Amino acid sequence: MPLDLLTRLSPRRQICCPFCFERFAAYEMHVRCNDHYCKSDFNRMMPDPVLSRALNGRSGGGGSTLRSPWWVDPRSDERRGIRRHLDWMILPASLDCPHCGRPTDYHLCPRCHSHLPDTVVTLDAGHIAIFGPQSVGKTTFVTVLLHELDHRVGPEQGFILNPLTDEIRDRYDREYHEPIYGGGQFGVGEERNDPTFRRGHSATPSLETHRGVLQPLIYSLTKRAPSGRRKSALISFFDTAGEDWEMNIDLLRAEGRYLSAARGLLFLIDPLRIREVAHDRRLHLTEKESRVPPADYLTDIRKLGSFFRKLPVKTPLAICLNKLDRWGRNLEPGTMLHEWAGGLPERPADEALDQTIHDEVQSALRRWGALGFLESVAMNFPNHQFFACSALGDAAPAREDLPQPLPSPLLVERPVLWLLKQQGVL
Ligand SMILES: Nc1nc2c(ncn2[C@@H]2O[C@H](COP(=O)(O)OP(=O)(O)O)[C@@H](O)[C@H]2O)c(=O)[nH]1
Ligand SMILES: [Mg+2]
Ligand SMILES: [Zn+2]
Ligand SMILES: [Zn+2]
Numbered sequence: 001m002p003l004d005l006l007t008r009l010s011p012r013r014q015i016c017c018p019f020c021f022e023r024f025a026a027y028e029m030h031v032r033c034n035d036h037y038c039k040s041d042f043n044r045m046m047p048d049p050v051l052s053r054a055l056n057g058r059s060g061g062g063g064s065t066l067r068s069p070w071w072v073d074p075r076s077d078e079r080r081g082i083r084r085h086l087d088w089m090i091l092p093a094s095l096d097c098p099h100c101g102r103p104t105d106y107h108l109c110p111r112c113h114s115h116l117p118d119t120v121v122t123l124d125a126g127h128i129a130i131f132g133p134q135s136v137g138k139t140t141f142v143t144v145l146l147h148e149l150d151h152r153v154g155p156e157q158g159f160i161l162n163p164l165t166d167e168i169r170d171r172y173d174r175e176y177h178e179p180i181y182g183g184g185q186f187g188v189g190e191e192r193n194d195p196t197f198r199r200g201h202s203a204t205p206s207l208e209t210h211r212g213v214l215q216p217l218i219y220s221l222t223k224r225a226p227s228g229r230r231k232s233a234l235i236s237f238f239d240t241a242g243e244d245w246e247m248n249i250d251l252l253r254a255e256g257r258y259l260s261a262a263r264g265l266l267f268l269i270d271p272l273r274i275r276e277v278a279h280d281r282r283l284h285l286t287e288k289e290s291r292v293p294p295a296d297y298l299t300d301i302r303k304l305g306s307f308f309r310k311l312p313v314k315t316p317l318a319i320c321l322n323k324l325d326r327w328g329r330n331l332e333p334g335t336m337l338h339e340w341a342g343g344l345p346e347r348p349a350d351e352a353l354d355q356t357i358h359d360e361v362q363s364a365l366r367r368w369g370a371l372g373f374l375e376s377v378a379m380n381f382p383n384h385q386f387f388a389c390s391a392l393g394d395a396a397p398a399r400e401d402l403p404q405p406l407p408s409p410l411l412v413e414r415p416v417l418w419l420l421k422q423q424g425v426l
Pocket of ligand 2: 139
């Protein structure tokens with residue numbers, strides 16, 4: 001579908017690429033041929049230094065330049081004559097591919113050559129970066145969160161979530177959804193609750209081996225306004241490997257603008273990695289849980305600060321204590337954390353509950369000796385809120401080698417709803 005005339009008439013409109021977060025004007029976008037036969041003909045491909053740089057990093061990865069189907073910066077397509085100098089007044093409706101002769105309006109980001117569907121050109125991009133050290137449950141969290149937003153929270157709050165591209169939908173299904181919820185291998189009449197199919201996903205690959213991890217999962221979120229008008233925005237979710245966060249922080253800082261450019265930061269914490277929690281006699285750590293090194297969340301929050309040019313940082317920061325199912329019951333009976341950890345209470349979650357949990361988490365962290373951490377958060381990230389959640393709920397596995405039931409999440413969406421509200425999306 002070609003861009004509508006109104007959009008074509010504002011070629012200087014600023015776009016923020018939801019993949020690489022660079023900013024540019026609409027008329028700087030590149031165009032590529034998307035004809036099925038033409039783009040799969042290897043002989044017609046041409047070098048694509050922009051894509052190579054985006055996938056192999058600034059160093060180029062030492063590899064040769066990747067090849068792509070025919071692409072062009074419309075402003076330097078000499079076939080267009082004088083017309084090519086006027087794109088800043090009106091965007092071209094389409095360009096003809098010199099190989100197959102077919103018109104194309106398949107837009108690419110001029111900085112990373114990701115495909116930019118029309119929604120990117122017309123909508124504002126917000127994004128949420130999810131980060132934290134190894135094994136705090138980031139990948140599980142993203143998977144369950146998106147499932148919940150799609151199936152329960154969206155309908156409740158009057159919004160729908162759509163993957164930006166087919167590629168993103170497929171990647172989410174394959175790499176996230178299937179390992180945790182099971183795939184299409186079950187017939188419609190078969191028992192989905194048969195607890196024999198959840199496998200658990202494998203570790204998120206590191207940036208060094210797989211630059212694809214910098215490719216966010218991007219969704220457009222559309223909300224019905226009471227007036228009947230629709231409001232939409234883009235949100236991208238990044239799931240970093242904890243290994244990069246712990247060991248390759250310089251690489252992450254150099255390559256990923258995703259943290260400093262984020263409109264919302266979500267820091268996941270696993271309290272089981274805090275000594276005071278792990279040594280509680282009532283808690284029986286699994287073998288795997290007892291083998292992970294203790295966390296140093298104070299260093300983590302300092303690292304986060306180092307992504308920004310100026311402190312204090314204005315970006316909203318949600319700090320979420322994950323795996324509530326494991327540690328919540330050891331808190332004082334009568335607290336909300338204790339109550340929620342035991343399963344869903346009658347009362348639905350709302351902002352008043354968020355506030356209570358914020359206070360309870362803060363005093364728990366204080367008791368666990370995280371004073372430096374609390375002070376650093378207050379000083380450098382004044383716009384913050386504490387949360388607690390469990391992505392798996394009572395479906396958390398006691399043993400990883402056994403079949404695992406479907407997630408029954410507790411409060412997973414709360415930090416994200418807060419961040420979306422801070423960004424003015426909801
Ligand atoms: N008890 C409990 N375990 C969880 C939860 N979420 C994830 N886990 C476990 O934590 C481990 C690490 O999860 P993963 O999502 O791979 O963490 P990541 O390394 O941060 O991406 C896995 O063994 C998960 O089964 C949760 O909500 N509760
Ligand atoms: Mg992971
Ligand atoms: Zn880009
Ligand atoms: Zn072509």
